[in-house]
Amino acid sequence: MSIKRLGIVVVGASGDLAQRKVIPALFALYCQGYLPEDFQIYGLARTPYDQEGFRRKIAENLTCRYTPGESCAGKTEAFLSHCHYCQGQYSSSDSFLDLFQLMRSVEGDGPVNRIFYMAIPPTVFMQVASAMGDSGLVTCGDREEWLRVVVEKPFGRDRATSDALVQEMHKVFTEEMTYRIDHYLGKEIIQNLMVLRFANIIFEPLWNRHFIESVRIRWAEPVGVGQRGGYFDGFGIIRDVMQNHLLQIMALLAMDPPANLEAGPVRDAKVKLLRDVLPVSMNNLVVGQYGPSESGQQPAYVAEAMVSPRSRTPTYAAAELRINNPRWDGVPFLIEAGKALDERINEVRIRFRKVPHGLFERWGTVMQANELVIRIQPDEAISFEIMNKAPGLDLELIRTGLNLRYQAAFNALIPDAYECLLLDVIQGDRNLFIRSDELAAAWDVFTPALHQLESGHVVPERYPYGSSGPAAGKTLMSRHGG
Ligand code: BG6
Numbered sequence: 001m002s003i004k005r006l007g008i009v010v011v012g013a014s015g016d017l018a019q020r021k022v023i024p025a026l027f028a029l030y031c032q033g034y035l036p037e038d039f040q041i042y043g044l045a046r047t048p049y050d051q052e053g054f055r056r057k058i059a060e061n062l063t064c065r066y067t068p069g070e071s072c073a074g075k076t077e078a079f080l081s082h083c084h085y086c087q088g089q090y091s092s093s094d095s096f097l098d099l100f101q102l103m104r105s106v107e108g109d110g111p112v113n114r115i116f117y118m119a120i121p122p123t124v125f126m127q128v129a130s131a132m133g134d135s136g137l138v139t140c141g142d143r144e145e146w147l148r149v150v151v152e153k154p155f156g157r158d159r160a161t162s163d164a165l166v167q168e169m170h171k172v173f174t175e176e177m178t179y180r181i182d183h184y185l186g187k188e189i190i191q192n193l194m195v196l197r198f199a200n201i202i203f204e205p206l207w208n209r210h211f212i213e214s215v216r217i218r219w220a221e222p223v224g225v226g227q228r229g230g231y232f233d234g235f236g237i238i239r240d241v242m243q244n245h246l247l248q249i250m251a252l253l254a255m256d257p258p259a260n261l262e263a264g265p266v267r268d269a270k271v272k273l274l275r276d277v278l279p280v281s282m283n284n285l286v287v288g289q290y291g292p293s294e295s296g297q298q299p300a301y302v303a304e305a306m307v308s309p310r311s312r313t314p315t316y317a318a319a320e321l322r323i324n325n326p327r328w329d330g331v332p333f334l335i336e337a338g339k340a341l342d343e344r345i346n347e348v349r350i351r352f353r354k355v356p357h358g359l360f361e362r363w364g365t366v367m368q369a370n371e372l373v374i375r376i377q378p379d380e381a382i383s384f385e386i387m388n389k390a391p392g393l394d395l396e397l398i399r400t401g402l403n404l405r406y407q408a409a410f411n412a413l414i415p416d417a418y419e420c421l422l423l424d425v426i427q428g429d430r431n432l433f434i435r436s437d438e439l440a441a442a443w444d445v446f447t448p449a450l451h452q453l454e455s456g457h458v459v460p461e462r463y464p465y466g467s468s469g470p471a472a473g474k475t476l477m478s479r480h481g482g
Contacts, residue, residue: 014057116148186416189376215333220344
């Protein structure tokens with residue numbers, strides 16, 4: 001059903017997430033004609049701005065990549081005329097009443113569908129929800145309009161705090177209203193995982209313990225925590241990246257085919273898989289923390305702003321996960337994530353078993369395994385490594401890749417993850433959002449290890465900023481030829 005009127009409130013509108021991701025994504029949707037004609041964007045934050053100041057701030061991050069032929073200034077001006085600002089306090093229901101007044105003065109009467117995007121730190125999450133609830137904003141309005149609330153991780157610190165947060169939020173917003181974002185699910189190539197697996201006959205028959213030896217998911221960033229030390233020190237790399245982004249990738253890779261592509265069955269399939277993942281134990285987990293770079297130019301983690309000088313928070317972790325079901329019994333899923341490493345990469349490697357007989361081995365060939373490599377970023381690509389005869393008079397075998405590089409193959413702009421996810425919220429498609437039972441199952445995988453880590457006895461291994469990571473990580477990965 002097409003939407004006639006839409007009001008989008010960005011709570012935390014002056015912050016980095018809102019300014020760099022959320023509002024530019026809305027602009028991209030606007031440029032492509034995905035917003036209804038009658039839409040308004042309201043920013044709510046503590047920073048004092050007048051309307052013009054707020055619009056100038058937004059304009060700094062807008063690019064007209066979807067409408068290159070048109071006047072960028074004209075498009076930007078038109079979009080900015082839909083943006084409004086309300087200064088307020090997150091815990092004050094009066095601030096939400098002020099917001100309500102502003103909305104009414106802009107929109108007049110009549111039903112308007114609403115999205116509240118919570119681009120705020122987790123510490124003020126509940127304050128905002130309660131203030132909104134108290135102001136009556138959630139329950140007022142006509143039956144024919146809907147209200148959706150978008151929330152960003154972290155959703156708690158472990159299973160218990162996550163459950164408590166879910167329950168508290170449910171006092172104000174129903175599960176139906178809640179869209180929990182994991183922005184990795186909006187990335188183009190992650191959305192391609194189901195298509196790759198289920199729309200190609202060659203993969204599904206091989207997608208199990210009989211043909212797959214190991215699965216590796218690697219995530220690395222070449223930068224440290226920068227200005228986010230305050231947040232990161234309370235959470236660490238396992239909560240920041242593994243429990244959500246990497247576990248979601250793993251669920252999409254390993255789940256059984258859903259009954260259909262509706263949000264219910266897809267999320268049911270992921271929950272079922274996540275419940276089969278055995279909790280990580282300390283025998284299968286290593287953690288590291290970056291020290292200064294060898295040149296001394298980049299700081300150690302403990303010297304970053306807002307980080308405790310005695311912090312043991314891991315900035316690197318590698319884990320070997322096991323899935324306790326007939327499809328995956330015995331197959332290691334190796335997941336690795338680190339900040340301040342020597343490259344930026346997020347990649348999946350599915351290693352198949354070697355061919356079982358040595359037909360070619362008497363020529364001295366070392367047979368290598370087939371590998372399906374899915375590079376999520378940078379430079380999205382899928383390649384399949386196969387054994388080939390090297391051209392020439394001798395029979396020599398080499399492993400070469402069948403390569404699909406997105407840039408070369410598709411002459412199309414790859415949308416930012418937030419564009420895709422925001423469009424889904426507008427259209428009410430819940431497929432890519434995390435349901436509460438899925439969240440709980442994902443926490444169960446890491447909660448026991450997180451508690452053990454935080455009992456204070458585990459000292460993360462130091463690695464230099466800009467290096468390939470701690471030695472213990474390499475040892476864990478190499479157990480399975482990684
Ligand atoms: C966020 C993490 O969820 O994802 C950050 O909190 C991380 O620590 C970021 O840097 C990476 O996102 P992307 O889209 O740049 O890979």
